[in-house]
Amino acid sequence: MIGFEDLERDFPGLSISALAADVDSGVEVFRHHPERVLDTASVGKIFLLHRLLTETDRGERSLEDRVTRRPVEQIDNSGIWYLLQQDSLTLYDVAALIGATSDNAATNTLCRVIGLDEVHAHTRALGYTQSGLDDIVRWPLPPGAPRTLSHANAEELVRFVRRTADGDDLSAAAGDTLQRWLGAGMDLSMVASAFGLDPLAHYYFDRDVWLWNKTGTISTVRADVGLVMSPTRRLAYAVLINWERGATARDRALDVMRQAGVALRAELES
DSSP: OOOHHHHHSSSSSSSEEEEEEEEETTEEEEEOOTTEEEEEEGHHHHHHHHHHHHHTTTTTTTTTTTEEEGGGGOOOOSGGGGGGGGOOOHHHHHHHHHHHHHHHHHHHHHHHHHHHHHHHHHHTTTTSSSSSEOOOSSSSOOTSSSSSSSOOOHHHHHHHHHHHHTTSSSSSHHHHHHHHHTTTTOOSGGGGGGGGGTSSSOOBBTTTTTTEEEEEEEEEEEEEEEEOOSOOOOOEEEEEEETTTTTTOOHHHHHHHHHHHHHHHHHHHE
C-alpha cells in the first residue's frame, strides 16, 4: 500500500500528484490526484531537451554545434559544468549534462540558445497545458521572476513519458537520444530507489530493470518522472510531492516515493 493519503493527513499543506500506467495496455498501477498541478523543480527541463531535439529533427540545428557558457549562466550546486574548465561544449554535451546531472549552467545556456518563449510555445503545441518550464535557473530570485522553475501534474508527465517511449513526437533517432540522456540520470533517491540499481550505470538492463527518469529537488519539492521496464513490461510513472516551507516532511516523502517504486517493481515482476 502506498501512503499518499497518510502523508497528506500527517502534514497539512502537503500535496501529492501521482500516476503510473502500463505504456502498452493503459492499465493503471496507482493514481492520486493526477490532475493536481504542483511545483516540479527541475523536471520541466525535459521540455527544453524535447524542443532542442525537435529543432534538430527539422534540420534547424545540429547537435554538433558548439555553444559557449556565459559567466552569468554559471550556477553552482546541481550539475558539474560549474566545476569544469571547458566553457565551450557541443549542444549534445550540454543536453547530456542536463539529462545526467540536471545541470543548471547547461540549462541556462541552452535556454538562451533555444529561447524560453520557444520552449513555452513548443510545450503548449504538444498539448501540455498544465505543465512547463517556467524560467531559467536563478538564485536568489529577483523581483518579478517566476516563483517556480517548472510546474506540472502527474497526468501530463505520464503522457509525456508514454509518448516519448512510443516515439510519437520525435524521430526514432531523436527519441532514442532523449531517452539516453535521461537514462544517464544519477538521481535514484526517490521512486527509483526501490529498484536497487547502479546510480551511474542503469541504462539498458540492470537486474532485469531498464530505467530512465528526471527528478526535481528543492527544499519543499521532491518529484520523479520516468519509464521503468522489464523484458516484457513498460511502466510510465510520475510522483510529485510539495510541502510547506519549514515542514519536516522530506524523509516521509521519500519513504512514500520508495513505496511507489516498490509497487512498480511488484507490477514488473508479476
